[in-house]
Amino acid sequence: MQDQAAAEQTWRAEGTTETFDLVVVGAGVAGLNALYAATDYLPKGARVLLIDQKQGPGGMWNTAYDFVRLHQPHPMFTVGDVKWDWAKPRDYLAKRDEVQTHLASALGPVSNAVELEAAFQQTVVEAEEVQTDCGYQAKVVFRPNGADSPTRTVLAPLAIHAQGLNYTEAAPLPLASSNVVSIIPQNLRQTLNAHPSARLVVVGGGKTGMDTILAALDQDPNRKISLINGSGTNFLNRTKYIPTGLKRWTKGELASRLFRDLALNFDGDNEDHTLSHLRTAHSTDPAGQNGTFLYGLQSEKERAEIDAGLSATLQDYLEDVTDGSNGPAMMLRNGTKTPVEAGTIFVNCTGSFFRGAQMADAIPLLSPNRTLIGVNARDGFHFLTSVAAFFMTHLFYRGELLGKGFYRLDQEALFRQNRNAWVGASAAQAYLNQVIAVQALPVTLLDRCGLDLDRWYPFPRRVAGLLKMKASAKQDKAHCCATLNRVADRFGIRCEPIE
Ligand SMILES: Cc1cc2nc3c(=O)[nH]c(=O)nc-3n(C[C@H](O)[C@H](O)[C@H](O)COP(=O)(O)OP(=O)(O)OC[C@H]3O[C@@H](n4cnc5c(N)ncnc54)[C@H](O)[C@@H]3O)c2cc1C
Known part of the structure; x- marks a missing residue:
């Protein structure tokens, strides 16, 4: 049968x-x-x-x-x-x-x-x-x-x-006002050229928002630019972690050590603590209050240029722009209404991933x-x-x-439930799978992974990093597995060894 x-x-x-x-x-x-x-x-x-x-x-x-x-x-x-x-x-x-x-x-x-x-x-x-x-x-x-x-x-x-x-291309924000201009980053340059004196409002403070501010300042350093920052995005400090010149030998830290730090900081329950640790220890704005992290990098110079170029930053979410008797006004999630000049350009930088x-x-x-x-x-x-x-x-x-202990994770389901837990879990998974790969694959093959950020550093520092990774592999793997199992239990998502 x-x-x-x-x-x-x-x-x-x-x-x-x-x-x-x-x-x-x-x-x-x-x-x-x-x-x-x-x-x-x-x-x-x-x-x-x-x-x-x-x-x-x-x-x-x-x-x-x-x-x-x-x-x-x-x-x-x-x-x-x-x-x-x-x-x-x-x-x-x-x-x-x-x-x-x-x-x-x-x-x-x-x-x-x-x-x-x-x-x-x-x-x-x-x-x-x-x-x-x-x-x-x-x-x-x-x-x-x-x-x-x-x-x-x-x-x-x-x-x-x-x-x-x-990843889907963003659409312009649907704003009620007919006196402002709503665009996507793809249309930034021509819109700025067509409206040389208009204020720019960048909606969203992630990588696209930062790129947009820098591109607008590059085109005209005197343009008035505001940022509507939502809960704010933290960026890894590229100046610190990708040092140049001789500092490659003496400063910074291998990316794998950074991932280990995040992975060991997270225990499956303390995601807000992990996020605040990331902000204070590794970001370009350690004294700030930014609430999210999406693995973006930023240099201290870029941060300073952006801070100096912004005429206003609102730590809130834009709901709409409406027209009133005094002209257009931004409606924010906290209920406040802030007037803006007619002709202001709003660019949608609210995020590309897992938004559908x-x-x-x-x-x-x-x-x-x-x-x-x-x-x-x-x-x-x-x-x-x-x-x-x-x-x-x-x-x-x-x-x-199969059967080596590598973990699989439903990144999207976790991200949609709790972004900070996603940061901790994705770091734990990345570090765990890297440690197992280092044990399972020959060094000659590992050395052919051009994507490895550790390659920024001179060979002796990488070898030292590899030896450290191997020395603590057993207890680090145990921690990461326990953390990921806790995430699976808490969020009811697929997060388990690949069998
Ligand atoms: C604005 C932006 C900036 C970024 N910057 C960086 C950065 O600086 N560094 C970094 O590491 N990452 C960055 N990323 C993340 C980026 O997504 C990844 O680095 C990477 O490029 C994604 O590669 P991918 O192959 O997974 O996906 P994609 O580049 O999206 O490629 C997937 C391909 O699959 C094709 N495809 C999908 N479905 C079908 C189908 N049914 N039939 C046929 N073809 C199909 C698509 O046409 C597409 O070409 C950025 C992402 C965004 C959106």
């Missing part, structure tokens, strides 16, 4: 079904890291398919606002160990188009190793595990963006689904028969999808992903 049921479930390929050795969905930094890592294990000339909705590789770096920059030094934002093809200073913060070009360059070495077909402007509509006459396979169905047909169906022993963090009405689909980190890997925030290996893709792909091909 069982055999008959299995036979009925067998998916039979049609004549047009093509087969590949690997399919990667998503050509952002995550998908590209997965693809590049996989070439270490695929035979020369293997058939590989890369599918993405965008016009070319680079993911969100194709469509983000034009003045976005990396917040970490550019060498540490890459694909595997692909080097940036230029001689800019190491601490240079690459701009959007530079990042996109660099990410695209990773397809060169991939094409030398495997037979790569890139299918851009194509939308994947189905990715599932099916039983075929040749055993379990990943079936991926896709078609041109916006079209119903023609669809293509492909089979592969493995598909890696790296569709990003459900719906959570992203919970694509499992690994399908039951190990033919589909999901690199996503609903069943995440690391809060950085780039790092997750690098490690998960290597670990998978080496047979080390």
